[in-house]
Amino acid sequence: MAHVLVVDDEPSLRQTVSITLSRAGHSVDAAASGEEAVHRIGEVLYDVVVTDLRMEGVDGLAVLEAVKARDADAEVLIITAHGSIESAVQTIRRGAHDYLTKPFTPDQILHAVDLALERRRLRTEVRSLSRRLEDPNDPVTLVGHSAALERCLDVVREWAESDSTILISGETGTGKDLLARMILRYSRRADRPFVVVNCATIPDKLFESELFGHMKGAFSGATRNRKGLAQEADGGTLFLDEVGELPLEVQPQLLRFLESGEVRPIGQNRSLRVDTRVIAATNRDLLALIREGRFREDLYYRLNVLPIAIPPLRERREDIPVLAAHFVERFARRLGRPVRSISKRALLVLSGYEWPGNVRELENVIERAVMLAKGNELRPEHLFLPGSGSTDPDGGAGPKGQGVGDPMPLAELERRHILAVLKACGGNQKRAAGVLGISKSTLWRKLKGYGVDAASL
Numbered sequence: 001m002a003h004v005l006v007v008d009d010e011p012s013l014r015q016t017v018s019i020t021l022s023r024a025g026h027s028v029d030a031a032a033s034g035e036e037a038v039h040r041i042g043e044v045l046y047d048v049v050v051t052d053l054r055m056e057g058v059d060g061l062a063v064l065e066a067v068k069a070r071d072a073d074a075e076v077l078i079i080t081a082h083g084s085i086e087s088a089v090q091t092i093r094r095g096a097h098d099y100l101t102k103p104f105t106p107d108q109i110l111h112a113v114d115l116a117l118e119r120r121r122l123r124t125e126v127r128s129l130s131r132r133l134e135d136p137n138d139p140v141t142l143v144g145h146s147a148a149l150e151r152c153l154d155v156v157r158e159w160a161e162s163d164s165t166i167l168i169s170g171e172t173g174t175g176k177d178l179l180a181r182m183i184l185r186y187s188r189r190a191d192r193p194f195v196v197v198n199c200a201t202i203p204d205k206l207f208e209s210e211l212f213g214h215m216k217g218a219f220s221g222a223t224r225n226r227k228g229l230a231q232e233a234d235g236g237t238l239f240l241d242e243v244g245e246l247p248l249e250v251q252p253q254l255l256r257f258l259e260s261g262e263v264r265p266i267g268q269n270r271s272l273r274v275d276t277r278v279i280a281a282t283n284r285d286l287l288a289l290i291r292e293g294r295f296r297e298d299l300y301y302r303l304n305v306l307p308i309a310i311p312p313l314r315e316r317r318e319d320i321p322v323l324a325a326h327f328v329e330r331f332a333r334r335l336g337r338p339v340r341s342i343s344k345r346a347l348l349v350l351s352g353y354e355w356p357g358n359v360r361e362l363e364n365v366i367e368r369a370v371m372l373a374k375g376n377e378l379r380p381e382h383l384f385l386p387g388s389g390s391t392d393p394d395g396g397a398g399p400k401g402q403g404v405g406d407p408m409p410l411a412e413l414e415r416r417h418i419l420a421v422l423k424a425c426g427g428n429q430k431r432a433a434g435v436l437g438i439s440k441s442t443l444w445r446k447l448k449g450y451g452v453d454a455a456s457l
């Protein structure tokens with residue numbers, strides 16, 4: 001299905017074309033004049049605009065220009081009377097896809113729109129392919145070959161192209177962000193905006209204005225018009241990360257947006273349609289939150305259209321060796337270190353560990369290890385794993401290992417201190433942040449970096 005705008009000042013033609021295209025499954029809007037068309041183009045991103053050439057006032061050429069200014073990838077199809085073929089040819093030079101001379105059959109217009117869509121699809125595909133070629137070292141892809149992961153990847157390929165809402169669930173560090181980006185890459189919106197909203201860090205009071213925007217003077221401090229993130233994502237994808245953390249008070253606002261597809265900036269009395277694909281992610285058990293009265297059931301069903309659950313790393317241990325090798329290769333290259341392989345014993349340690357912080361924790365452990373290792377093999381003494389004897393969060397910070405005498409990196413000291421304080425505060429992040437003298441969002445970022453699920457502390 002595509003978004004099509006039909007522009008013609010002749011009512012019967014406008015209607016026939018609109019009906020033909022809607023019957024074929026497209027979502028069709030109609031405009032009776034060039035002015036109206038330009039107005040709509042400012043509000044909605046269309047895939048194809050079918051426009052009459054000769055119109056009073058704003059003509060087809062001006063419509064073409066407005067479309068291309070808004071979105072260079074949108075295709076324009078010109079409808080023209082016999083007498084004006086020459087000017088129709090002109091429009092092609094200016095970027096129109098094709099022109100049709102009146103009269104034409106329903107099949108002709110359908111075929112022309114299909115070709116325009118195909119051209120649009122190919123263009124975005126070529127661009128995303130060439131972008132993919134830019135960094136062959138770091139493809140956006142989930143590494144691993146466990147059956148569980150393969151299933152997730154199958155689902156991604158199957159669902160990426162649809163515009164339906166996807167809800168990704170999984171413990172922290174399992175790869176939800178990465179999966180969302182993969183979906184984006186396979187989707188027809190690959191080159192469109194990808195706007196991330198972190199529901200855990202956006203303050204409740206600002207949620208509405210951040211997401212839906214505001215007009216100048218709507219409240220004190222609103223010194224100018226501001227576009228909301230949902231509108232920034234128009235034509236693209238809105239990624240609602242940590243959606244389970246969304247305060248109950250603002251959940252109805254999100255629900256309304258998901259149901260209507262419209263946003264209304266604060267202080268504006270008119271709603272704007274936006275075309276955004278929503279991907280949400282959560283490390284929370286949303287059904288449990290619903291039972292506790294902390295998450296709205298209706299919002300859950302709106303989000304949970306296509307669910308993907310990524311299992312924790314400890315439930316797909318086959319992925320550990322490939323992931324570890326992948327990270328060794330990446331960090332050795334990035335940090336310019338000599339490590340090339342992982343010893344059998346180190347692999348045993350990695351495979352036996354519980355990985356509460358999942359892949360993110362593994363990634364961090366390997367990064368530290370690659371930094372510490374002096375030779376070309378990564379060995380158990382380079383791994384700092386709680387409970388493996390090489391680290392003890394509550395113990396001394398002295399050098400470990402015989403004769404190695406590696407001093408503890410500062411970042412490691414900081415990590416241990418933060419975790420100890422958080423533990424002492426009973427997992428209360430606000431209090432811990434106060435004790436540490438850092439902001440709650442800084443603490444949150446650091447915990448995320450450690451691959452620690454604050455809720456599990």
Ligand SMILES: Nc1ncnc2c1ncn2[C@@H]1O[C@H](COP(=O)(O)OP(=O)(O)O)[C@@H](O)[C@H]1O
Pocket residue numbers: 141142143144170171172173174175176177178179323359360363
């Ligand atoms: N299967 C995987 N292959 C490669 N890297 C992964 C994989 N899963 C997670 N990662 C990496 O682990 C880190 C955490 O993943 P992320 O997607 O941010 O997790 P989440 O959003 O679930 O907390 C990121 O650096 C990500 O690139």
Ligand SMILES: [Mg+2]
Pocket residue numbers: 173176177241281
């Ligand atoms: Mg995440």
